[in-house]
Each structure stands twice: as structure tokens, then as C-alpha cells.
Amino acid sequence: MSSQNLVTVTPDKDNDEIAIVTMQRPPVNSLNLELLQALSKTLDELSTSDFRAMVLTSASPTVFSAGLDIMEMYKPDLKRAEQFWSTLQDVWLKLFESNLITAAAINGHAPAGGCLLAMSCEYRAMVSGKYSIGLNETALGIVAPRWFMDCMLNTISQREAEIALTTGKLFSVEEALKVGLIDETAKDKEDAINKCLGFIEKFESIPPLPRSMTKQKFRANGVQWLKANKQADIDEFVHFLKFPQVQQSLEMYIHMLKSKQNKSE
Numbered sequence: 326m327s328s329q330n331l332v333t334v335t336p337d338k339d340n341d342e343i344a345i346v347t348m349q350r351p352p353v354n355s356l357n358l359e360l361l362q363a364l365s366k367t368l369d370e371l372s373t374s375d376f377r378a379m380v381l382t383s384a385s386p387t388v389f390s391a392g393l394d395i396m397e398m399y400k401p402d403l404k405r406a407e408q409f410w411s412t413l414q415d416v417w418l419k420l421f422e423s424n425l426i427t428a429a430a431i432n433g434h435a436p437a438g439g440c441l442l443a444m445s446c447e448y449r450a451m452v453s454g455k456y457s458i459g460l461n462e463t464a465l466g467i468v469a470p471r472w473f474m475d476c477m478l479n480t481i482s483q484r485e486a487e488i489a490l491t492t493g494k495l496f497s498v499e500e501a502l503k504v505g506l507i508d509e510t511a512k513d514k515e516d517a518i519n520k521c522l523g524f525i526e527k528f529e530s531i532p533p534l535p536r537s538m539t540k541q542k543f544r545a546n547g548v549q550w551l552k553a554n555k556q557a558d559i560d561e562f563v564h565f566l567k568f569p570q571v572q573q574s575l576e577m578y579i580h581m582l583k584s585k586q587n588k589s590e
């Protein structure tokens with residue numbers, strides 16, 4: 326699939342000022358460099374378009390996004406790894422600070438980087454079912470970057486966030502609702518999108534500029550550190566990929582994911 330098709334943007338059928346942004350990198354929307362570049366380009370285009378709101382969702386029936394593509398971190402080409410991390414930083418900053426009203430229709434699992442994308446939006450509706458969402462990095466033997474943590478702190482309480490991050494917790498849909506990691510549950514993807522549209526409707530009579538400036542002021546503390554430390558953060562990521570124990574943890578995790586599949590065949 327060409328990178329142009331990795332993300333699609335379609336106007337909502339009843340309101341052409343709302344963009345439905347769909348990630349479609351089968352099977353699980355894992356965020357590789359190309360998907361991140363497509364998201365980054367989409368966010369640039371949306372920022373200069375007539376759209377005033379967006380709903381982020383996925384074309385997969387069971388996965389919103391499986392997070393970062395592990396293969397970008399396992400035995401990586403270090404130049405590509407730098408570009409990968411820098412693009413992830415850009416996507417996060419563009420989405421977290423977007424002038425648009427942003428909502429996530431989480432139609433399946435959203436671990437790690439998938440949870441980051443959802444938390445970067447202003448509102449989350451998640452389809453009920455045996456899905457999970459959270460920042461599970463420590464369970465993989467890796468450490469969520471500080472700005473992932475800041476993003477979680479913009480969503481749930483410091484205490485819940487610290488326990489969730491240190492334990493690598495993946496929340497069930499019900500647990501996520503209880504701590505406020507998601508705002509509402511939905512019966513299916515269409516219902517999740519409708520709930521996002523309901524959230525967006527709240528701003529019907531609010532002028533866009535004061536709205537987005539207020540949002541950005543609220544979010545300024547969360548982005549401050551990354552903006553001041555972009556290169557140091559990339560260097561740390563690349564340095565961290567060189568640790569043998571990190572590569573070993575990733576290798577074990579990849580085997581675990583593959584053997585899980587073999588068992589169910």
C-alpha cells in the first residue's frame with residue numbers, strides 16, 4: 326500500500342466541516358515511519374483546510390492502533406530510527422496542539438503509541454468489548470518518554486498515571502472509563518463516531534480562535550519540555566536502542582506476539 330493510502334480523510338456525511346481521519350495500515354495500524362509521515366502530512370493539510378474538527382479512527386475492525394511498530398526499534402537502521410522518532414514527535418505536537426477540535430473514535434485496542442494518539446485528542450469514545458488501552462511500555466522492558474507521560478497527565482490524575490505507567494497497565498474499556506482515560510463507551514464504531522460528533526457539537530457557538538488558544542494554553546506545560554529538548558530526546562531514543570538488554574526485550578516481545586498467533590491457528 327502506498328503511503329498516500331495509509332491515512333484517508335473524508336468529510337462527515339452530515340457536516341463537511343468535520344474530517345473523519347482513518348488510519349489504514351493492516352493488520353494493526355502499527356506506527357511505522359511511513360504511517361507517521363502520512364499522519365504528519367494529513368495534520369498539516371487539515372491545519373490549513375476549511376475543516377474545523379476531526380475524528381481520528383481506524384479501518385481495522387478490532388485495533389485502533391497497536392502503537393509504535395516494534396520493527397522500527399528492533400535491530401534498527403539508526404538514521405531511519407532518528408527520522409522515525411523525529412516524525413513521531415512532530416505528529417504528537419501537531420495533534421496535541423491542533424487548532425481543530427479533535428476526538429478519537431477508538432474502535433479497538435489502543436496500546437502504547439495507540440493510546441498516545443487517542444490521549445492527544447480532546448475527547449475519546451471507545452467501543453465496548455475485550456479491548457485494552459494504556460501505556461504498557463514498562464511491561465515490554467522499555468520506558469515511555471517523558472512527553473508520553475505528560476500527555477497521560479493531561480488526561481488522568483497524577484496518581485493513576487504513575488501507577489499505570491510503572492505497572493505498564495493496559496486498562497479494560499470499563500476501567501478506562503472509570504479513571505477518565507476515555508470519556509464514553511460506544512456500542513460500535515459508528516456509535517463511537519457519533520459520540521465524537523456530539524462532543525464536537527458542543528463548540529457550535531464558540532468562536533474557533535479563542536477556543537483553540539484556550540486549549541493550547543492548557544496544553545502548553547505538556548509540550549514545553551519536548552519543544553525545548555527535541556534533539557536530546559531523539560539522541561536518547563537512539564542511544565537506548567543500542568542497549569543489548571533493550572534489543573533482547575524487544576526480541577522476546579516479537580516472539581511472544583508471533584507465538585500468540587501460532588497458538589490460535
Ligand SMILES: CCCCCCCCCCCC/C=C/CC(=O)SCCNC(=O)CCNC(=O)[C@H](O)C(C)(C)COP(=O)(O)OP(=O)(O)OC[C@H]1O[C@@H](n2cnc3c(N)ncnc32)[C@H](O)[C@@H]1OP(=O)(O)O
Nearest residue numbers: 355391392393394395396434436437438468562565582586
Ligand atoms: C532501560 C533504559 C531506559 C532509557 C530510556 C530511554 C527512553 C527511550 C524511549 C523508548 C520508548 C519507546 C516507546 C514505545 C511505545 C510503543 O508504542 S511500543 C509498541 C507497543 N505495542 C504493543 O505492545 C502492542 C503489541 N500488539 C498487540 O498487543 C496485539 O497485536 C494487539 C492487541 C494490538 C492486536 O491483537 P491481534 O488482533 O490478535 O493481532 P496480532 O495477531 O497480535 O498481530 C497481528 C500482526 O501484527 C503484528 N504486530 C502487532 N503489534 C505490533 C507492533 N506494535 N509492531 C509491529 N508489529 C506488530 C503481530 O506480530 C502480527 O504479525 P504477524 O501477522 O505474525 O506477522
